[in-house]
Amino acid sequence: MDQAPTFTSQQFGETYLPPELRDPFNKFLEAKKFPTNRAVVRDISEMGGRLRRRKYKFGPDIEFSASPDAIRNGTVTIEDVPPGDASEGVAASWTKITVRRPVVEQL
Structure with a gap:
């Protein structure tokens, strides 16, 4: 779908999650200390x-x-x-x- 080389967790949530799941998703990432404000490299090479x-x-x-x-x-x-x-x-x-x-x- 999206071909951008990177994405943030906020972009992911807004694009793929229904509104009622976005806050729980963000809280889960914060609890796991996932870097929510930093871009993540999109690498689907192993999913080909x-x-x-x-x-x-x-x-x-x-x-x-x-x-x-x-x-x-x-x-x-x-x-x-x-x-x-x-x-x-x-x-x-x-x-x-x-x-x-x-x-x-x-x-």
């Missing part, structure tokens, strides 16, 4: 492999993964279906996954 795939789990026995690009460009869409749209005998809450490509291999 994890960033290449997005993995989704649906209960204990279903997993799905896709590249962030496939999700971003609409090749794969993942939608939560509202409970009112569920038919009888189907879970009240479910997810619809659309893949705009044919199956080429089954592992």
